[in-house]
Amino acid sequence: MDTCALITAFKSAAPDVFVNARVDTYWLHLPTDDTTLRALAYVDAGADGVFVPGLRDEHVIEQLVATLGETPLNLLAQLPLHRLGELGVRRVSTGSLPFRVAITQATSAVTAYATGAPTPAAMSYDEAQALTQVAID
Template sequence: MNPFAALHHHPGRPLLLPNAWDHASAVALAEQGFTAIGTTSLGVAAAAGLPDGAAATRRETLRLARRLGRGRFLLSVDAESGFSDDPDEVAALAAELSALGAVGINLEDGRPDGTLAPAPLHAAKIAAVKAAAPDLFVNARTDTYWTGFDRPAPETVRRLDSYQQAGADGVFVPGLADPAAIEVLLGQLSVPLNILYTPAGPPLARLAALGVARVSLGSLLYRVALTAAVETATAIRAGATGPVAASTPGYSAVQGLYRG
């Protein structure tokens, strides 16, 4: 079992995966002891002035993977839906990411219009990726809880079963936050379950007790950073004299992230 996959198999100690959007954010997280870091497609897209989830950031995603893939941490890349509905093209992307040093890929079945891709199509992408890059950890995401299903649980199980059979190494259900529903789903899976952390949902310790294997932070860190930047600027404009936190790194510290 490769080191990244092994991080998903420590009962009671889920992998907490923070998600970076550029080199500095990734290295700063690594310096705090995070051995595995993901990317956030929203952060990558927003930083480039592009829409998320619309297959618009293939170039930016590869550029970031090229920068981060040989770092001191294990890198998992959020590749939206693979930037294509052609399984062969998605497989080629996965092989390129693997060659750049990525150890994981996140593939989602949600579409920009709020619908879901047909489960057989998403399963075909997963199978193609595993054939092209067998060492890449495929985290198969379903957006059933984000697309307005009246009863998302049965559709979630149906889709995840298909994705597991196609070779997914783990599955991801963002929007699922009810502890009872998480516990039921865990009993129906044969691969690790990834849950998206939300401030209004269960804390990390509760998710660990349930048996969740991986907890992702998604775009949360990017959104917090964006909020802090805007609040600091507006506070200074309003006349505040000390709005910057004492823990804010200085110029040399941030410059040192490049050397890292």
């Protein structure tokens, strides 16, 4: 099943679920025209939003926002948040950034411990536990 058919089938089965269609043309180094064509095809198929990871060119962002009209464009947090807002971007994803930061810190802490260096600052165990507590009504 192609992506457009999949989006249409999904929206038919679950019309209230927000479908943010991912267009990987920038990761694949494809022409800008491919991005626009895919984005519009996905919107025509029923997508509620379009996610284009890797898009950083401000001129292209403005053009795509204008082309999509009311359909929100979602980008990775690769430009300052205020600038993305100025360009008309309505959804921003941190992608794998939090995971990569966590792995970097974990590696630094283990390396510091193994070499006898001071370990990086960290929240207390109780603070970490408090973040994982779920209120049950």
